[in-house]
Amino acid sequence: xxxxxxxxxxxxxxxxxxxxxxxxxxxxxxxxxxxxxxxxxxxxxxxxxxxxxxxxxxxxxxxxxxxxxxxxxxxxxxxxxxxxxxxxxxxxxxxxxxxxxxxxxxxxxxxxxxxxxxxxxxxxxxxxxxxxxxxxxxxxxxxxxxxxxxxxxxxxxxxxxxxxxxxx
Amino acid sequence: xxxxxxxxxxxxxxxxxxxxxxxxxxxxxxxxxxxxxxxxxxxxxxxxxxxxxxxxxxxxxxxxxxxxxxxxxxxxxxxxxxxxxxxxxxxxxxxxxxxxxxxxxxxxxxxxxxxxxxxxxxxxxxxxxxxxxxxxxxxxxxxxxxxxxxxxxxxxxxxxxxxxxxxx
Numbered sequence: 001x002x003x004x005x006x007x008x009x010x011x012x013x014x015x016x017x018x019x020x021x022x023x024x025x026x027x028x029x030x031x032x033x034x035x036x037x038x039x040x041x042x043x044x045x046x047x048x049x050x051x052x053x054x055x056x057x058x059x060x061x062x063x064x065x066x067x068x069x070x071x072x073x074x075x076x077x078x079x080x081x082x083x084x085x086x087x088x089x090x091x092x093x094x095x096x097x098x099x100x101x102x103x104x105x106x107x108x109x110x111x112x113x114x115x116x117x118x119x120x121x122x123x124x125x126x127x128x129x130x131x132x133x134x135x136x137x138x139x140x141x142x143x144x145x146x147x148x149x150x151x152x153x154x155x156x157x158x159x160x161x162x163x164x165x166x167x168x
Numbered sequence: 169x170x171x172x173x174x175x176x177x178x179x180x181x182x183x184x185x186x187x188x189x190x191x192x193x194x195x196x197x198x199x200x201x202x203x204x205x206x207x208x209x210x211x212x213x214x215x216x217x218x219x220x221x222x223x224x225x226x227x228x229x230x231x232x233x234x235x236x237x238x239x240x241x242x243x244x245x246x247x248x249x250x251x252x253x254x255x256x257x258x259x260x261x262x263x264x265x266x267x268x269x270x271x272x273x274x275x276x277x278x279x280x281x282x283x284x285x286x287x288x289x290x291x292x293x294x295x296x297x298x299x300x301x302x303x304x305x306x307x308x309x310x311x312x313x314x315x316x317x318x319x320x321x322x323x324x325x326x327x328x329x330x331x332x333x334x335x336x
């Protein structure tokens with residue numbers, strides 16, 4: 001990185017919303033663009049999905065390279081690379097307190113990971129096709145998953161147990 | 169805003185991940201902190217939930233003030249204030265293409281909004297208690313909602329029709 005864009009006051013204008021503009025791009029636009037580049041460069045294939053942690057301190061990215069990667073937003077540092085899926089990662093979500101990450105994959109599994117350590121906690125098996133969306137409930141105790149197999153399944157996060165399956 | 173933190177090269181260090189640090193706080197940390205302040209200042213009561221659009225160009229915020237607000241990330245500009253809920257907004261989510269916003273509220277409804285115009289498209293009624301989570305499926309055609317009434321409901325986004333309800 002050169003000093004380009006790091007110039008002084010003359011290039012910095014306040015916008016009505018309060019965020020600063022630097023040479024036609026605001027600081028946050030540039031920072032988020034850089035973060036996207038860092039994330040993309042960290043995967044060996046295309047990134048399919050990204051999600052911010054509730055505190056915006058971490059970003060989780062899923063990729064065709066079959067990994068989920070956890071990044072520190074402030075520095076762009078790779079915290080953990082979560083390996084285990086055997087197909088592209090199609091969906092990721094953080095739990096409300098940011099402790100857990102759920103990922104859904106073309107391999108038909110939902111995997112639950114400990115965000116702080118990158119450890120695989122549970123692999124949730126039952127879907128017959130790609131898991132295209134995952135979401136925690138407000139307490140973080142349950143995970144819902146939607147799949148191209150036309151079911152929505154509800155799982156207990158603590159045990160990985162399947163609670164319900166809805167045919168769509 | 170004063171010139172504090174806008175200083176020159178001497179205060180700017182590259183970190184391994186590639187994002188720049190300014191006086192102990194990286195640009196993105198500062199920008200996200202400022203964005204949070206802009207969002208908080210725009211609501212008349214506490215913010216309960218925030219979500220980025222898939223492209224990271226918009227942020228949706230929900231609040232005890234019963235509104236959902238849509239913000240331009242790059243400038244912190246308020247785009248739309250979505251009024252209609254009669255209880256605190258507990259959950260918000262963008263559709264995968266960013267065109268729709270779903271919000272869940274203590275008033276028991278899920279509301280679907282057009283992100284570009286702020287127009288209310290559907291108010292989804294059926295939950296008997298706070299709607300604590302909302303999520304779109306990958307195609308954006310369905311919305312799942314979880315509630316303190318111990319049900320998960322699945323809705324058709326285009327029509328607002330209830331497709332399924334799961335007792336938890």
